[in-house]
Amino acid sequence: MRKRLALVLAGAGLFAVSLATGADATPQGPAPVADSTREGTVPAADLLAKVSSCNQISNGKYRTDEETSANIAVCGANGAVFWKADMDIDCDGQPTAHCNSDTDPWFQDDTAFHQSDGKPLISDQLPYVVVPSPSSIWDYRTAGIKGGGVVAVIYNGKVEYAVVGDTGPTKIIGEASYATAAALGIDPDPETGGTDSGVTYILFKNSSVTPIESHSQAVSVGDQLARQFLQNN
Template identity: 55%
Template sequence: MRVQSLTLAVAGAALLAPTTLPAAAVPPREGPLGHGGGAVTATPSREGPLGHGGGAVTAADLLDRVRACTQVSRGRYRTDDGARATVPVCATRQAVFWKADLDVDCDGRPTARCNRRTDPLFSADTAFQQSDGRHLNAETLPYIVIPVQSGIWDPPAHGVRGGSVAAVIYRGRVQYAVVGDTGPRELIGEASYATAHGLGIKVDPRRGGAASGVTYIVFRGSRVTPIEDHRAAMAEGERLARRFVGAR
């Protein structure tokens, strides 16, 4: 697998962030993972019909809706430096999605688990910032990394921006997250330490991650404000996922 890439913070913020985020309604979580730190996994069983106040949407529900690919990217992405470009960005009316690996992004505010000692390519910047102006916390906030806008794909043209809501799926688990960072223009398949933790993926930014089998679904036109409010991202993700799996 490729090593987690340096953040293209300036380029991503300029191209993808439409406005400054408003003041935080809920303070960001700072605690360690496993102690209210923010990463959770949504895998409860159904208890009623989807779309009618029933149980949570499952990984199988979501994967069933992304079996076929209508490609919207002009080209394909590589998952690793030197690999062949094999990953298209696909779309439905309600979402865009891709299937790739997961490299662990530790970029953002330095923490006990994400810093220059634990990650040789650590960057203290993220393309998008919290409502208080600070960079995101990869250790506690589930976020995904999207390629910077390029001739391959234009995320804003498909309703994908900083704060957009995503569902990340791996081995039967669903982790709701936000778009929180941008990466190299030709690479795809990266998410924060907290996202990997929530999916049960090894979180070491140097030797962790998943080599394949990760599905990223981003709901078009969605946005969590403030971006650091993970509880809001979970609630909005469940709502949008329920609508997504009910659409035919």
């Protein structure tokens, strides 16, 4: 899978309601591989049942890679937006043994959104999702989506909660961090890993994790939002 170049978007100021307060320690070490079919209490099948049809809110569709046709729409639902696409691996952010200019030909040492200490995110530690940079196709900010917003990522019967952590090309969709892929059992290699299809991304509107680097907060808030999503759709 060819990773796409992530674009850094600065100053995307949008106010949203924070659904989680308090901070815990920055996760240490690589993200653990999921040892169950889901994080939290909501099964993948229940979430997928609510996104079986698409109310398209994007003004057009996205490609999954530069060479593919544009066939991925952003869909709207009560309390969330979602899309179904592939997963390319974003290894950008602070350099680590897994993510650096030697392991990733497209490596950038920054992410659009930063940790509470001001440093870029750490791709092989933090599950995060990449959203397309604003364009005439779609502007994530107008949908109540922001850096640190909560995302339920579903693949092969597993649910992984992540945050919005980076922005990418304006015409391409379907990318997440090394840690997201590893937790879902997807090859996280930034050059050859990823998967061509079968990934569902549900982004919860007006949500945020504080601090953005706390995966435990993402799981706690995400589980709450997922249960609300089932009730409201």
